[in-house]
């Protein structure tokens with residue numbers, strides 16, 4: 001999977017290499033610093049990090065020749081530092097149980113698959129898990145979750161298509177409580193086209209969960225598709241507003257991803273990064289490892 005991650009970050013890191021190539025021909029001055037800063041931004045790292053890296057580069061190398069390797073070394077170090085601050089796996093901390101995780105994100109981001117992968121991860125840690133098919137708008141999402149649940153021998157609470165997601169979530173939490181489930185993972189709708197409707201629905205789900213269990217939901221996890229590049233950043237803003245997101249999972253970092261955007265996402269949102277998706281199988285959700293990520297990104 002590391003190889004797949006490297007490939008997935010290839011577009012961002014390839015862009016970085018391309019943008020930095022030929023640096024060594026000139027000594028470092030203000031114009032070159034500006035060029036390098038632009039190259040870093042174009043490689044999806046975000047303006048804040050680009051500014052810090054160029055400031056460090058200036059302190060080290062002003063008036064001297066600079067190579068792309070110098071820049072990449074600083075990129076790797078800075079990315080690792082920033083990402084180490086935000087890397088945090090999901091943990092089952094709620095007492096009493098169940099630890100309740102609400103999963104949000106736009107349709108197609110990999111939400112359903114990520115829920116199955118998370119369930120698998122918790123199962124491997126000997127927790128018992130329950131799923132709730134709270135994306136009641138999409139028959140396919142309900143079915144898909146039931147298929148995953150069947151494969152893993154995990155109960156899936158589901159209702160009719162078009163049913164009330166909040167009452168389904170309430171029923172699931174009640175059931176999970178009664179049978180002593182450790183982790184309840186709740187799927188939600190991802191219809192950003194109807195932002196006000198989605199906001200009402202998510203707020204209602206959170207309200208009824210709280211009514212049943214004061215501390216729930218314990219995590220609100222946003223699933224982001226790395227292949228959408230900068231779009232992922234605006235999704236963070238929207239879902240922070242509509243759902244009170246507490247952490248991120250970024251999927252499809254194995255594909256033709258612009259994985260550098262995860263750095264900008266972390267910087268801009270300050271949210272925890274729980275895990276990354278590097279494939280379609282159950283085992284393809286990896287804890288986020290800043291050192292590997294930074295090395296792969298800097299190429």
Ligand code: GDP
Nearest residue numbers: 107108109110111112113251252277278279280
């Ligand atoms: P949802 O609409 O957000 O629930 O998205 P799905 O879970 O149905 O996923 C949409 C598509 O993305 C499916 O074909 C998944 O197999 C695929 N997918 C999800 N996560 C990953 C990932 O990490 N890597 C790759 N390559 N594909 C993924």
